[in-house]
Amino acid sequence: MPRNSFYRKRMTSLDDAIPLLVCDDSSMARKQLIRSLPANWPFRISQAENGRLGLDMIRSGRGRIVLLDLTMPEVNGFDVLARVRDEGLQAEVIVISGDVQEEAIRRARALGARAFLRKPVAAPDLEAALLALGMEPVAAQPDAVDASHALPPVSFCDAFRELSNIAMGRAAELLGRVLKVFIRLPIPNVNLLEPGELQMALIDAQGNQRVSAICQGYIGGGVAGEALLIFHDSAIADVAGLLDTKLDTSSHPELLLDLAAIITGACLNGLSEQLGLQLSLGHPLLLGEHCTIDELIRLNRPRWKQTLAVEISYALEDHDIQFDLILLFTEDSVGRLQQRVEMLL
Template sequence: MIPLLVCDDSMMARKQLIRALPAEWPVTISQANHGEEAMLVLRQGLAEVMLLDLTMPVMDGFEVLAALRDEGLSCKVIVVSGDVQEEAIRRVSDLGALAFIKKPADPEKLRETLSRLGLLDTPAPASTSSAPAPVAVPPRPAFELKINFRDALREISNVAMGRAAALLAKVLGVFVQLPVPAVNIFEVSELHMTLADAQRGERFSALCQGFIGDGIAGEALLLFHDSEIADISRLFKWQPKDETETSEMLLDLASILIGACLSGISEQIDVRFSQGHPQLLGLHGSIDSLIHVNQQRWRKTLAVEISYSLEGHNVHFDLLLLFTEDSIQRLSHKINYLLN
């Protein structure tokens, strides 16, 4: 039996990945919630093959690959990640990963990759006059992973933000550093506190874009810190002459990020979202004014918070997907269908 380690901070992702494994592959499976846990297993020599996520807390997948190389540890690593930026794929290859598979892992793609790497092959029995019949692989024990709604939505958002980052990276020629998304249900006062924390004492510009589909509705809210707009302009190779042109530039960036992120979510949960046009909520404003204008429609909301930053640039912006309270039941139903 081959000792296999599945390392991902999402229980949903681990469950999907374990389900996608070839049934005949003779493996014993262990799991890790993040890279630090994985390294404990690897240092004991308890994993011959590892399926590794990139975006994790404590210690991410890039750091795990670097640690394996630096410590001279032997393990065949296949990265399975939602971060599909071309630069991310190049970096993990340089760090020693044997292959890259995008999330959610397609069973046939996973099988083809394992076969190409020779990991599905088993040694042929020694030639004798009466060769024994091949030994059947024992049934793999079922993993009963208790997946809650927030974990599942966080993983769906993780995949979606990775696709949005790949598009942004291609348009701007940058590497986008991805966080682990945060999922919370807020009262408007709590949302106020979250946005105020994101503001970090600065003034900002804010844009929103509404979306609706199959009983699920909400708004995507994108916050830009004013101190970073000049850096965004340089990346776009566009020097706005006035606030009208600044607004146009930010609306273009919002269309890229919000559109790709919503597309990634809709594809996973099989919902077609109708999207409104991005709207500017205000330039150089304050959190208080934003909350005051929108407090009726954001009375209670399910919020997914994603904070992007661009490597090597002073650019950091916050994307919040704000689902209405009425959408939670339908969204939960779609996610449960996806899991089962």
């Protein structure tokens, strides 16, 4: 039987429906993908919130087609692709990811992904990728429609985590091109924090290392906050080396400000576009150089009140370089952000 010919037959019952797996740790992403599927193609849909569960479902035949995220807990999307290939599993994988670095796309395709789509995916692009697998629209019989799956509930923090994930990926793509390295992306942490909780989170993230920090305010559309970019001092010299920049007392702040412009600007622009807001960035401010996180907190304690905190830890592959971007939205901004997220959902 020719490759993909099983997709072309007319569906006559639910048993004939195509098993399709949506594998993404974000309930918002799964909901958006399910709603973006072509309505006239019957699928038997399963959902997995991490790569380990996704592999189990593929092995059990519940994922002949897989819509796969890359950044997931337990087993990430690259590892899922590798295991599908190594185990000879019958699955056609379409990667749908916020990590849009050229190297991420290359690696996914090298591991067997049939297509790579950027988040948030547009329904016509998803349909085109499915058509490229050899599928064709069918006139399904009434009993061939799979109504058994339910759209997952989406909390505000989960939705904002997904939006941050997409914005984070755009910033990484730009930074990766500037530094000519592959950026390993985490799952963003999103929490509503009291001042003491925020300070504890900063201490946990940075430990006892000496750090330098840049702060940049933003405002627009009823939303305001500060972006805090924290570098370990041990990483700054390595970053300067990647940029062929001589690092001395005068160039250290300039390098920090340049990196902040790239990382903070790209990430906030990504959030603004998704939320339909126009955020204006203020001038970056050097909060502290070569200090401990305790000293940074003591100097800036009055600035940080109850806040929506988004923490993103970037790491450079093959380099001992890591830095943290923390977006701090004011308490008054949360209601406006919730309204915008509800519109997206």
